[in-house]
Amino acid sequence: MAGLYLHIPFCRRKCPYCDFFSTPATEFLLETYPDLLIRHLVWASEHGWSGSFDTIYFGGGTPSLLPPKTIADILHTIKQRFGLTHNAEITLEANPGTVTQDNLFGYRDSGVNRLSLGLQTCNDKHLTNLGRLHDRQEGFDAFGLARIAGFDNISLDLMFALPGQTKEELECDLNDYLELDPEHLSCYGLTAELETPLYQQVISGEMNLPDEDFYADAFIGVHDKLSQNHYDHYEIANYAKNGRTCRHNLGYWQRRPYLGIGAGAHSFCAEDWGQRREVPPDLTAYRDLVFSGQDPTQHLEGFDRESALSETVYLGLRTRRGVADSELRQRFGCTLQEAFPEAIKANAQWLLHHNGRWALTPAGWLLFDRLILSFL
Numbered sequence: 001m002a003g004l005y006l007h008i009p010f011c012r013r014k015c016p017y018c019d020f021f022s023t024p025a026t027e028f029l030l031e032t033y034p035d036l037l038i039r040h041l042v043w044a045s046e047h048g049w050s051g052s053f054d055t056i057y058f059g060g061g062t063p064s065l066l067p068p069k070t071i072a073d074i075l076h077t078i079k080q081r082f083g084l085t086h087n088a089e090i091t092l093e094a095n096p097g098t099v100t101q102d103n104l105f106g107y108r109d110s111g112v113n114r115l116s117l118g119l120q121t122c123n124d125k126h127l128t129n130l131g132r133l134h135d136r137q138e139g140f141d142a143f144g145l146a147r148i149a150g151f152d153n154i155s156l157d158l159m160f161a162l163p164g165q166t167k168e169e170l171e172c173d174l175n176d177y178l179e180l181d182p183e184h185l186s187c188y189g190l191t192a193e194l195e196t197p198l199y200q201q202v203i204s205g206e207m208n209l210p211d212e213d214f215y216a217d218a219f220i221g222v223h224d225k226l227s228q229n230h231y232d233h234y235e236i237a238n239y240a241k242n243g244r245t246c247r248h249n250l251g252y253w254q255r256r257p258y259l260g261i262g263a264g265a266h267s268f269c270a271e272d273w274g275q276r277r278e279v280p281p282d283l284t285a286y287r288d289l290v291f292s293g294q295d296p297t298q299h300l301e302g303f304d305r306e307s308a309l310s311e312t313v314y315l316g317l318r319t320r321r322g323v324a325d326s327e328l329r330q331r332f333g334c335t336l337q338e339a340f341p342e343a344i345k346a347n348a349q350w351l352l353h354h355n356g357r358w359a360l361t362p363a364g365w366l367l368f369d370r371l372i373l374s375f376l
C-alpha cells in the first residue's frame with residue numbers, strides 16, 4: 001500500500017531556523033496553487049500511479065492556510081482517481097494562529113482525521129526567539145479547539161536545545177505538553193541549518209545554541225520523561241501513545257512507495273531496488289510543467305542492491321522496530337551481521353539484538369549521525 005504526500009509551500013512568515021521549501025503566502029498563490037495540485041494528481045493517475053492510498057499527508061509550509069473546502073476538493077480528486085482505504089490516515093499540518101473553530105470543524109468534515117500542530121514550545125520567550133507567530137495561549141487554544149472539533153489523533157511538535165534554554169524551562173515545556181495529553185509528539189533539537197538566518201546568527205556569534213552536553217541531556221531527558229508517561233519512543237524524534245504512531249512517516253522509514261504532489265515534493269517507487277523522484281522547489285516551473293501536461297518530476301536518485309541495503313539499514317535503525325534479519329535475508333539474501341560485521345563490532349554497545357531484530361538504544365540514537373556512517 002502506498003502513501004501520498006502533498007506539499008503546501010506557503011507560510012505567513014518564514015521562521016529564521018527553517019530550511020523547508022516555503023514562500024510567503026499571498027492571496028494569489030493560495031487561490032491558484034490547489035488547482036495545480038489537482039491537475040498534478042490527475043496527471044499522476046494517468047501516468048503510472050494506480051491503487052488506493054492508505055495514508056495522506058498535507059505537509060508544508062502551512063497547509064492550514066488552505067480553507068477546508070479546498071482540502072475537501074483535493075481529497076475528492078484523490079478518492080475519484082486513486083481511492084482510499086477505509087481506515088486511511090489523513091494528516092494535516094497546522095500552525096496555531098491559523099486555525100479557527102470553524103475551519104477545524106471543516107477539516108474534520110472533509111475527512112482529515114489527524115492533526116499535526118506546530119506548537120514547538122509553550123514558552124513565550126522562546127516562541128518569540130524562534131520567530132513563531134503564535135504565543136503560548138494561542139497554542140493551547142488551538143489544541144483545545146481541535147479537540148472540540150473531534151480530532152482524537154493530534155501530534156504536537158516540541159523543539160528543545162533552544163538558545164538560552166534552561167533544564168527547568170524544558171521540564172516546564174514537557175509538563176505543559178503532558179497536560180495537553182496529545183496522542184503523538186515529534187521532538188526535535190534545534191540545529192542551525194545552512195543558508196538560514198539562524199545559521200548566520202550563530203556563525204556571527206549573535207546567537208548561541210546550547211552545547212553538545214545540554215543537547216545530549218535534553219534528548220535523554222525528553223526520552224525518560226515521555227517514556228515514564230506511556231509514550232513509546234518509536235523513532236529517533238517521534239513518540240506515540242496507545243499505538244498512535246504516524247503511519248505515513250513509518251512508510252518512509254520502511255521504504256514503502258509514496259507519491260509526492262506539489263512543488264518540492266518527493267516520490268519513491270519501490271520497484272527493483274527503488275527510485276526517488278522530486279518536483280523541483282520552483283513554483284513557476286511547476287506551474288508551467290503542470291499546465292502544459294508535462295511530467296513535473298525529475299530523477300533524484302536510483303538504487304542498486306548495495307545502496308538499497310544501506311538505505312534499508314539507515315532508515316530501519318532510526319526506528320525502535322529496527323531491522324529484521326528475516327526481512328533482510330528475504331530482500332537482500334543476507335543478515336545484518338553478514339553484511340556489516342565491522343559496523344556491528346564497532347557499535348556493539350549501542351545495538352540491541354532481540355528476536356532476530358537489530359535496534360539502537362536511545363543513547364545510540366543520540367549518536368546516530370556518526371555511528372550510521374559505518375553502515376553506509
Ligand code: SF4
Nearest residue numbers: 011014015018060061
Ligand atoms: S511555519 Fe514551519 S514551514 Fe513555515 S517557515 Fe516556520 S518552520 Fe518553516
